[in-house]
Amino acid sequence: MVVAKISFLLISFLLMLRGYSGSGSSSDNFVEHVALFIFGDSLYDPGNNNYINTTPEFQANFWPYGISYFDPPSGRFSDGRLIPDFIAEYAGLPIIPTYLDPRNSEFVYGANFASGGAGALVETHAGFVVDLKTQLQYFGDLEKQFRQKLGDSKTDQLLSDAVYLFSCGGNDYLAPVGNNESILYPYTHEQYIRMVIGNMTDVFKGIHEKGGRKIGITTVSPLACWPSIRAGRPGNTCNGELDIITSMHNQQLSKKLVELEKELEGFMYSLFDLNTEVSNRMKNPSKYGFKIGDSACCGSGPFGCIYSCGGKRGVTEFDLCDNISDYFFFDSNHNTEVAARQFAELFWDGDSTVTAPYDLKTLFLHQGKRSPTYRKEDL
Ligand SMILES: *[C@@H]1O[C@H](CO)[C@@H](O)[C@H](O)[C@H]1NC(C)=O
Ligand SMILES: *[C@@H]1O[C@H](CO)[C@@H](O)[C@H](O)[C@H]1NC(C)=O
Ligand SMILES: *[C@@H]1O[C@H](CO)[C@@H](O)[C@H](O)[C@H]1NC(C)=O
Numbered sequence: 001m002v003v004a005k006i007s008f009l010l011i012s013f014l015l016m017l018r019g020y021s022g023s024g025s026s027s028d029n030f031v032e033h034v035a036l037f038i039f040g041d042s043l044y045d046p047g048n049n050n051y052i053n054t055t056p057e058f059q060a061n062f063w064p065y066g067i068s069y070f071d072p073p074s075g076r077f078s079d080g081r082l083i084p085d086f087i088a089e090y091a092g093l094p095i096i097p098t099y100l101d102p103r104n105s106e107f108v109y110g111a112n113f114a115s116g117g118a119g120a121l122v123e124t125h126a127g128f129v130v131d132l133k134t135q136l137q138y139f140g141d142l143e144k145q146f147r148q149k150l151g152d153s154k155t156d157q158l159l160s161d162a163v164y165l166f167s168c169g170g171n172d173y174l175a176p177v178g179n180n181e182s183i184l185y186p187y188t189h190e191q192y193i194r195m196v197i198g199n200m201t202d203v204f205k206g207i208h209e210k211g212g213r214k215i216g217i218t219t220v221s222p223l224a225c226w227p228s229i230r231a232g233r234p235g236n237t238c239n240g241e242l243d244i245i246t247s248m249h250n251q252q253l254s255k256k257l258v259e260l261e262k263e264l265e266g267f268m269y270s271l272f273d274l275n276t277e278v279s280n281r282m283k284n285p286s287k288y289g290f291k292i293g294d295s296a297c298c299g300s301g302p303f304g305c306i307y308s309c310g311g312k313r314g315v316t317e318f319d320l321c322d323n324i325s326d327y328f329f330f331d332s333n334h335n336t337e338v339a340a341r342q343f344a345e346l347f348w349d350g351d352s353t354v355t356a357p358y359d360l361k362t363l364f365l366h367q368g369k370r371s372p373t374y375r376k377e378d379l
Contacts, residue, residue: 034364035110035158036096038084039135039203040167042116042334043218046082047075049116051100054128056312058117064298064320065310068337074098077116079297079330080337084112084165086344087216091163091364099138100130107145110162113138119172120199132168132199136206143210159211160266163363166203166217169253172196173245174223189245197252204260204267213266214363216347217257218274219250225282227296227332231305250275270363272347272355281328281339288328288342296329297321297336307332 038044042060050061059075060066066073069080075098076082088096088110097104099111115130122131130138146155173196187195204215223229224243230236250273257269285293296304300318308315309331321327330336335343346354349361358366 033093033109034091035108035162036084036088036091036093036165037110037139037162037212038096038112038114038165039132039139040114040165041118041171042077042114043167043170044082044084044112044114044165045075045077045116045118046084046096046098046112046114048098048100048112048114048130050075050098051102052115052130054117056310057307058115058125058128060116060310062310062312068324077331077334078337078340079324081340082337083167083218083340083344083347084114086341087165087348087360090344090348090361099142107142108158111139111142114167117171118168119170119175120168120196120203121172124172124175129171132203136203139207140210156211160213161367162212163214163216163360164207164212165360166200166215168200168217169196169220169249170223170246173220173242173249174226174229177229177239177242189248193245193249193252196249197256200253201256201260205264208264208267214268214270214366216270216272216360216363217253218272218343218347219253220246220275222246222275222279222282225294227294227299227303227305227329228307230303231301231332236302236305246275268358268363268366270347270355270358270360272343272350273353274343277343277346277354278335281342285328289325289338290328291323291326293328295327296332297324297327298330299332304329305332 047061049059060077061073061075063073066076067079070076085095088094093109096110096112097107099113113135117125117129118131120132122133124131143159146158222243223246224240225238229239229242233239254271257271261267261269281288281290282293285291294303298304298309298318298320300306300308300315306315307313308318311318324330324336325338327336328339347360349359
């Protein structure tokens, strides 16, 4: 904790220095911060799904969601803050505004486009979520607004300095399982994964075309043993096939990122191994300060596996645990705020076995052509 605080002060100082020393002409003073744009699924959704036509299955804007931090509930699928909320804090930014919330019109610090249930494939929960491609279109709309308001040179600088955070893929593998398709029919695992990664790559390239350079992304979680998955299975066992698929996805993802680094000019990334970190906490909760690693705090059924937290998703009964911070899972699909904070710290400046080749702190400090590249070790 102390370490995290010190690094927060350090970066605030460095970001400040950078604003004051100016990076070229004095008209560049505008860019005193590095913006954060957020894409993906419920791991990052701050409430975009409150503003689309969907069902409570894909929403969390009701009690007891948000109970540890937000009043009224924001729509985050958690008792409190999510990974991007902490990342924004460490980077000296305000909470990044929810793009679809009509009360928000100022996005100079960034925007959050993430939508609970979304995948890389448009087919994933189609009609109920904002898929990744549409999220990129919204980002394109925002780019046009920036160009009108700020002019091209400031917009170029804003977009190339910015960090682009992604959480994506999990729902592409969960959705077919949820529909009891056995399981990716008519595709082989390899074909399906290639499609998911291919569509994610298209979006990374779309960001790069608009001038974005720095991408932060997580591996897909070990969904096979999610309480919600175990619920639907005989003897509440984990889903072995899903385990194989997510492992393959994660291998392909890191391969693809290495390729993109060579292929796309100036492309930098930070890959956080969420899969391993989730898995460690589910297996050995007490090592990370949790009492319970495999059951949800809020929900119903054995180990809270039924996704009924809040009572608005068809099943009205649910229990809420007494002490949320004892739990790794808040509901049967989503972790607690305490867990999100731990993940954010590791994503921000965890060592290279967890976050590589750069951590997010390094991406935030990097200033493209206007300064040398800092490898993590140099900081
Ligand atoms: C799921 O698929 C299996 C095998 O195809 C079938 O036996 C089972 O009844 C299905 N379950 C549901 C809930 O549709
Ligand atoms: C993206 O996904 C669609 C299905 O939604 C698929 O037809 C297409 O081939 C994928 N694109 C890539 C580049 O893999
Ligand atoms: C909740 O759990 C945390 C961590 O186990 C503990 O520090 C705290 O005292 C507990 N609070 C209550 C009200 O039991």
